[in-house]
Amino acid sequence: MSTLLEEMNQRALQAGVPLSVQFDVTYRCNERCVHCYLDHDDHGELTAREIMGVLDQLAEAGVFFLCFSGGEVLMRTDFFGILEYARRLLFCVKVKTNAFMIREKEADRLRELGVQSVQVSIYSHRPEVHDAITKLPGSLKRSLAGIRLLHARKVKVVIVDVLMRQNLQDALGVMALAKELGVEYTLDPTITPRMDGDRSILRLGIRQTDLRQVFRTPELVGDVEEVCAPPRAVDDSALDGVPCSAGHTFCYISPYGDVYPCVQFPLPTGNVRHERFLEIWKHSPQMNEVRSIHGRDLPTCSSCSHLGACTRCPGLAYMQGDMLGPSTQDCEKSFARTGIPSAHMLRRAADRVPASTGLVQIIGLQQPAAPALASAQ
Amino acid sequence: MGVDHLSALYIARSREVAARVLGGEMMIMSVRDSRLFNLNQVATMIWQAADGATTLEEIAQRICVEYDVEPGQALRDAEAFVQELARHGVLLVSDQPIQERTLDD
Numbered sequence: 291m292s293t294l295l296e297e298m299n300q301r302a303l304q305a306g307v308p309l310s311v312q313f314d315v316t317y318r319c320n321e322r323c324v325h326c327y328l329d330h331d332d333h334g335e336l337t338a339r340e341i342m343g344v345l346d347q348l349a350e351a352g353v354f355f356l357c358f359s360g361g362e363v364l365m366r367t368d369f370f371g372i373l374e375y376a377r378r379l380l381f382c383v384k385v386k387t388n389a390f391m392i393r394e395k396e397a398d399r400l401r402e403l404g405v406q407s408v409q410v411s412i413y414s415h416r417p418e419v420h421d422a423i424t425k426l427p428g429s430l431k432r433s434l435a436g437i438r439l440l441h442a443r444k445v446k447v448v449i450v451d452v453l454m455r456q457n458l459q460d461a462l463g464v465m466a467l468a469k470e471l472g473v474e475y476t477l478d479p480t481i482t483p484r485m486d487g488d489r490s491i492l493r494l495g496i497r498q499t500d501l502r503q504v505f506r507t508p509e510l511v512g513d514v515e516e517v518c519a520p521p522r523a524v525d526d527s528a529l530d531g532v533p534c535s536a537g538h539t540f541c542y543i544s545p546y547g548d549v550y551p552c553v554q555f556p557l558p559t560g561n562v563r564h565e566r567f568l569e570i571w572k573h574s575p576q577m578n579e580v581r582s583i584h585g586r587d588l589p590t591c592s593s594c595s596h597l598g599a600c601t602r603c604p605g606l607a608y609m610q611g612d613m614l615g616p617s618t619q620d621c622e623k624s625f626a627r628t629g630i631p632s633a634h635m636l637r638r639a640a641d642r643v644p645a646s647t648g649l650v651q652i653i654g655l656q657q658p659a660a661p662a663l664a665s666a667q
Numbered sequence: 668m669g670v671d672h673l674s675a676l677y678i679a680r681s682r683e684v685a686a687r688v689l690g691g692e693m694m695i696m697s698v699r700d701s702r703l704f705n706l707n708q709v710a711t712m713i714w715q716a717a718d719g720a721t722t723l724e725e726i727a728q729r730i731c732v733e734y735d736v737e738p739g740q741a742l743r744d745a746e747a748f749v750q751e752l753a754r755h756g757v758l759l760v761s762d763q764p765i766q767e768r769t770l771d772d
Contacts, residue, residue: 294703301690309689354687354694382685382696404683406698446701 302352302539303532308571309539310355311348312553315341315372316545317361321388321424323411325454325494327484328361335545338368340563342375344543347567349379359386359553361545370399377403384409389436390429397439407446410437413454415463423456437471447473453504454481454494461510477510480619483609485556495619501626518627521596528598529586536604537580541571551580555605557613580604583614590616594633596624678726678749679719679765684757686714697755704757709734710748717758719765723749 302309316335317328336344348356356376363369364387376383385400389410392400400408410433414420420430440447449468451461461477468475481495496504504510511517532538537551547563549570550556559577560570571577583604586592591602594616601624606617616634625631631639680686685696693706693714706714709730716726727742734741752758759765 294705297705298689298694298703305690307689349687352687352689354685354689354696377682380684380686382698404698406685406696406701 298354299535299539305352306572307352307539308348308541309353310357310535311353311541311543312357312359313341313344313348313543314359314361314545314553315363315369316366318365319360319362319388320365320390321362321426321429323424324456325423325452325481325491327482327491329484329486330361333546335366336547336563338366338372340547341372344547344562344567345372345376345379345381347562349381351568351571354382355384356381357384357386362391363387364391364396370396370403373399373403373405377405382406386410387436388424388429389433389440390426391432392436392439394439397436397443397445400440401443401445405445407448408440409448409450412437412449412451412464412467413457414460415467416460419457419460423454434467434471437473441472447471449473449475451475451477452481453477453479453496455496455500456494458496458500458504461504462507465509477504479504479623480603480606482554482606487609489609492619498622498626501622502629505627518629519599520628520630521599521624524595524597529584529592531585532581533583533585533602533604537577541577549574549577551577552605554603555580555608555613557605557608580613588614588616590634590637591632595630596621596628596632600624600632675762676723677719677721677761677764678713678717678723678753679759679761680714680717681756681759695752695757697757699756702755704752704755709744713745713748714752714758719759719761 299309316332317330318332319330358373358376363385366372373383373385383405384407385405386409389408412420412430412433413423414430417430421427437447437449449464451464453461465475479496479501481492483489484491505517506514508514536555540552542550542553542555543562544550547561548558549560549562549567550558557576557580559574562570585597591597591600594600600620602620603617604613606619607613607615610618616632618634621632621634625635683698685698687694693711695704695706695714696702712730712733713726716729723745724742727738727745730736730741730745731738749758749760753760
């Protein structure tokens with residue numbers, strides 16, 4: 291991260307400015323990815339006029355980085371009108387799309403409107419693997435065609451490769467494909483539970499042994515030594531620090547106007563159909579509760595040696611049942627990187643050690659699921 | 668490009684930027700190369716005056732009115748600033764008024 295960008299983030303944090311917002315303009319999608327956490331039915335999307343009104347408010351609130359995502363943004367026939375409006379308000383806009391519907395005309399518009407980057411999910415360089423994940427025959431071919439059209443127009447494209455058991459073996463193939471296309475590549479080993487609380491899709495995620503291997507593949511992660519370095523000693527900066535930007539300089543708005551601290555943090559804080567965005571951002575009790583949490587407030591994680599370097603996602607912890615608790619997926623990542631178990635993993639292991647030779651023991655406990663997103667609307 | 672030449676030119680904000688005031692300072696990003704600029708008050712004044720219809724010389728005169736600065740100095744500094752931003756596609760420069768590709772059209 292550039293120094294100036296760090297300064298910008300710091301200034302926004304101190305001033306309580308929502309520097310970045312992800313705005314999902316639809317949950318509808320032409321693909322049906324096996325790992326997707328969304329309900330693709332339309333339950334009453336914001337109209338283009340409503341979205342533009344919200345964009346005015348976001349500009350007024352100081353939002354600089356705006357990410358339009360979905361669902362598939364191009365399922366909205368009015369998407370380019372929304373995008374044009376956002377660019378007139380001078381947001382730095384990133385668009386997430388599967389690129390299936392990007393033809394010459396769409397690529398030209400994305401170029402003309404000056405989007406900062408377009409992010410496209412590609413799961414494999416082999417159609418039989420990619421299309422099996424998206425459940426849309428021909429999707430790899432069409433998505434790659436869209437990427438080529440964008441690249442030819444000098445639109446920055448980033449391929450995101452979500453790693454699952456189904457496509458893990460193709461990670462280097464996708465990376466080579468990205469290089470051949472002249473676009474950036476990034477990998478993401480995180481599978482997010484469905485927003486209705488269903489955690490069954492987590493089984494699609496890669497195994498611990500494979501995760502360890504990923505973190506030790508320089509082609510995928512760069513400097514292995516740095517990535518897999520043992521955690522540095524926990525100090526006051528880690529204990530006084532905030533877990534991530536969610537609710538601090540970042541938030542998420544759903545197609546129905548619900549505002550959440552993050553796309554991975556389905557804690558309802560308000561709805562822009564009923565309240566002004568800044569009211570929610572500044573005064574929502576839930577948003578302020580998220581903001582009040584520091585490293586030392588986390589019952590388990592504050593005693594964990596990984597605290598200073600952990601990618602602990604408070605949203606995943608919330609979906610696991612407790613926003614102050616650990617996020618098991620991040621514990622597993624820290625363990626895969628360093629070989630050092632987290633405090634949560636040690637505690638869980640200790641709980642599993644029989645305290646007596648009793649015949650009947652509780653050896654595991656299912657945490658209650660997070661409240662369903664739909665119930666908050 | 669010398670001061671005399673550049674001062675007769677028109678400047679306009681490019682469409683290929685993102686911009687927002689943060690903590691009283693203007694932050695600008697070129698979407699072409701993701702380069703980020705942080706403008707001070709005088710630079711912000713130039714940026715906001717870059718409407719494609721006003722010459723750099725006129726803008727420099729406004730700076731002299733607003734700030735206690737010598738005209739030659741104001742023009743030289745404004746020129747250096749404009750050249751830097753034009754190099755990154757953040758400002759457009761022309762010897763004619765710029766009607767298109769501004770943010771206000």
